[in-house]
Amino acid sequence: MTALVLTELTIRRQEHLFSVRILHSKKLTMKNKIYKISIAASLFLGLAITGVSCNNENIEDVKYLGAFPTDSFFRNEQECFFALVGTYDVVRKYAGGFENMVTFFNAGSDDFYAGGGSGTDGAGIQGISNFQINPNTIPASYWRDYYQGISRANVLIEKIPQADMSDAVKNRFTAEAKTLRALYYFDLLRTFGNIPLILKEIKATDDYYNIPQATPAAVYTQIEQDLLAAIPNLPATVSGVERGRLTQGAAKALLGKVYLYENKKAEAAAQLASVNGTPGTSSQYGYKLVQNFADLWVTDNKFTTESIFEVMHTNQGSSDWGFWGQGKDEGNSICIMTAPRGYSKLKDDAPDLIAGWAFNPVTENLFNFMQGDPRLNASIMNIKSLKQQGKADYSGAYMDSGYFLNKYLPTLSEKTTLPGAWELNFRKNYILIRLADTYLMEAEALNGSGSRAQVLLDAVRARVGLASVPVSIQAIKDERRRELIGEGHRFFDLVRWGDAPSALAFKGFVAGKNEIMPIPYTELTGTILKQNPKY
Numbered sequence: 001m002t003a004l005v006l007t008e009l010t011i012r013r014q015e016h017l018f019s020v021r022i023l024h025s026k027k028l029t030m031k032n033k034i035y036k037i038s039i040a041a042s043l044f045l046g047l048a049i050t051g052v053s054c055n056n057e058n059i060e061d062v063k064y065l066g067a068f069p070t071d072s073f074f075r076n077e078q079e080c081f082f083a084l085v086g087t088y089d090v091v092r093k094y095a096g097g098f099e100n101m102v103t104f105f106n107a108g109s110d111d112f113y114a115g116g117g118s119g120t121d122g123a124g125i126q127g128i129s130n131f132q133i134n135p136n137t138i139p140a141s142y143w144r145d146y147y148q149g150i151s152r153a154n155v156l157i158e159k160i161p162q163a164d165m166s167d168a169v170k171n172r173f174t175a176e177a178k179t180l181r182a183l184y185y186f187d188l189l190r191t192f193g194n195i196p197l198i199l200k201e202i203k204a205t206d207d208y209y210n211i212p213q214a215t216p217a218a219v220y221t222q223i224e225q226d227l228l229a230a231i232p233n234l235p236a237t238v239s240g241v242e243r244g245r246l247t248q249g250a251a252k253a254l255l256g257k258v259y260l261y262e263n264k265k266a267e268a269a270a271q272l273a274s275v276n277g278t279p280g281t282s283s284q285y286g287y288k289l290v291q292n293f294a295d296l297w298v299t300d301n302k303f304t305t306e307s308i309f310e311v312m313h314t315n316q317g318s319s320d321w322g323f324w325g326q327g328k329d330e331g332n333s334i335c336i337m338t339a340p341r342g343y344s345k346l347k348d349d350a351p352d353l354i355a356g357w358a359f360n361p362v363t364e365n366l367f368n369f370m371q372g373d374p375r376l377n378a379s380i381m382n383i384k385s386l387k388q389q390g391k392a393d394y395s396g397a398y399m400d401s402g403y404f405l406n407k408y409l410p411t412l413s414e415k416t417t418l419p420g421a422w423e424l425n426f427r428k429n430y431i432l433i434r435l436a437d438t439y440l441m442e443a444e445a446l447n448g449s450g451s452r453a454q455v456l457l458d459a460v461r462a463r464v465g466l467a468s469v470p471v472s473i474q475a476i477k478d479e480r481r482r483e484l485i486g487e488g489h490r491f492f493d494l495v496r497w498g499d500a501p502s503a504l505a506f507k508g509f510v511a512g513k514n515e516i517m518p519i520p521y522t523e524l525t526g527t528i529l530k531q532n533p534k535y
Contacts, residue, residue: 070201074159077169083156084173087180088245090149091311093187094488095332095430097325099139101187102430102488103337103360104128106405109490110503111366111481113399115359117341121398125359128517131508135521135535142191143520145327146184147198153181155201175233178226179251186258189219190492193516194532197222209527220262227255237286243303243310249275249285250309253433257441261496265445272442273452275308279439279459287435289463294378297407299414299428308433315427318420335410335426338486340383342395350391351381352412356423358397360405360486367403370482374464379485381406405486436460437489440480448473510534 073079094101107114107129114129116122127133156177160170188195197214199222234248256271277283288305295301303310317330325333339356362380370376384402386392396402408428416425443456454471460479461468469475480493494500501511518535 070155070159074156074163076163077165080156080160080163080165080173083152083159084176087149087152087156087177089327090145090152090184091180091432092313092327092330093141093145094311094432095313095334096329097141097327097333098122098337099124099141099325100333100337101142102334102486104139104142105488105491106360106486108504108507109494110507111363111485111490112360112405113363113401115361115400116357116398118398122359129507131504131510131514133518135518135524135531138518138520140520140522141325142517143188143523146188148327149184150181150198151202153177153184154199157181158201171233172235175230175251176246178230179234179246179254182223182226182230182258183254185219185223186254186261189216189223190261190495191517192519192532194519194530195219196529212528213530220258223258224255227251227258231255236284244312246309247285249283249287250433253308253438256438256445257433260441260445265447269442269445272438272445275438276435276442276456279452279455280462283435289435289439289459291463293375293464296431296434297378297428299426302429306435307431308435308438309431311430311432313427313429315414315416315418315420315425317425318418319424320420321424324421324424329424331425332408332428332430333424333426334405334408334430335414335428336423338405338408339410340394340404341397342393343383344393345391346393347391350386351409353381353392354410354412354415355394356410358400358404361397361399361401362403362405364401364403366481366485367401370485373482374466375482375485377406379406379482380404381409407486431487436463436483437480437487440476440483443471444473444476448476 074083104125105128106112107125108131112129114122114126116125119126123137124133124139127137157174160174160177163170185195185197193216194213196211197219198211202208230246231248231251234246234251235242236248238245238247252271253275256268256275259265259268259271275283275285275287277285277287280289282288282305286305287308290296290301290304290306296304296306302312313332314330317328319329319331323329336354336356337359339354339358341355341358343353343355345352367380367382370380381404382402383392383394383404387394387402410426410428414426414428416422416427418425439456439460443453446453446456448471450471453476454468457471457476457479458468460483477493477497477499481490484490491500494503495515500509500515504514513532513534516532519529519531523529524531
């Protein structure tokens with residue numbers, strides 16, 4: 001293996017691989033042809049929308065991109081590695097682009113409002129915040145991007161056996177691809193509930209209009225199978241230039257989380273215990289809670305001992321407005337999105353923040369809930385108080401509370417001078433799975449009772465100087481809310497606990513409907529896919 005690994009430079013998108021050259025453009029006269037191009041972009045390599053314009057005759061102007069010749073690639077380790085990099089690319093969906101997962105599902109929780117410039121600033125994020133989201137306002141990228149990742153994984157898994165490389169490398173690449181496929185299916189399942197299960201390369205000659213939706217149970221079974229097959233062939237640890245690649249610990253943590261969502265608590269506890277080890281000490285994989293909670297959110301503290309799977313972002317990708325959010329950009333978009341509008345520092349003891357777009361303002365309920373907790377200031381920035389003290393100023397935006405998500409707030413020192421739009425090139429990583437999260441998931445899987453569950457809960461609290469409280473499911477729920485503020489978990493926690501109807505009633509949440517999102521309209525047209533209930 002050479003230095004071609006997933007560092008912040010080499011994770012850059014391999015456009016010669018997964019985006020192909022424009023061959024020609026053509027006019028399509030049937031409306032369901034939009035879907036033909038859309039699903040090709042979503043599920044299968046080689047076809048993507050590059051421009052669409054509509055008129056009253058439903059004539060669609062699209063660019064037709066020729067199919068990628070998969071039979072002439074994947075010949076050796078280097079080519080398969082490039083394909084693997086492309087498969088990893090989709091993990092930046094959590095924090096990259098305006099339609100990132102974190103700010104979207106934060107807005108759907110009881111901890112944040114949508115925010116932004118107005119009630120029409122981003123139809124998707126506004127729609128989930130007030131639960132008026134519908135098939136036309138749900139961003140199609142939440143469906144399309146993950147199916148692109150699945151497609152890449154499917155092709156790579158099929159093609160690896162023919163490549164000229166060692167069996168050890170083949171096994172590792174296959175394990176990474178299967179883990180990524182499992183991750184992408186898990187997020188599709190949590191988001192949409194009823195989805196097609198596709199496990200092979202789909203070619204232009206295949207009938208992709210008539211791929212049915214699988215049962216959630218069938219998708220969960222496949223996720224389990226992929227992860228169980230992958231774990232033995234993943235490295236126990238990675239270091240140096242390989243940081244950011246998947247490990248046994250990351251796959252086990254994901255499998256434990258999947259089991260927990262399936263309510264397979266014994267299986268979840270077993271997987272998570274293997275990851276966690278003895279609470280408060282280093283696990284077999286070297287995971288250990290960092291001593292200072294606030295250190296987790298320092299931009300230069302990448303890949304701490306608490307990080308189990310971390311998504312890399314860089315300011316060296318030259319991300320710009322022309323392709324922002326299309327998968328080619330590599331910056332962390334949460335930073336600019338959650339920063340206060342019109343911010344200015346008035347006194348020396350005010351933070352050197354960059355003015356941003358004011359999405360995800362913190363609810364008053366969460367701010368009050370956090371009073372007395374040592375994690376408050378590291379998690380929430382009270383800009384309203386700074387303004388009242390004359391230390392700083394800002395412009396209140398839509399649904400402004402004066403409280404902002406501090407974990408990702410950008411500072412002037414992080415404003416890049418490299419090519420590209422500085423707003424889109426923040427290099428703070430996003431931690432998808434970290435040890436405090438897996439501690440609390442294991443404690444929950446143990447039904448919130450017993451000595452080990454108590455020790456797991458105590459370890460999370462002791463890290464920030466909090467005394468022990470009797471372990472219970474409610475205590476674990478409360479601790480997750482405090483510990484994981486703004487990291488994108490809260491909405492899904494409320495849904496799987498069955499707490500969403502009560503916790504989100506003030507936002508208009510409808511039980512039996514809003515637990516999952518509507519399938520984008522463009523993905524339904526001309527197919528056998530069925531819309532989710534009540535949408």
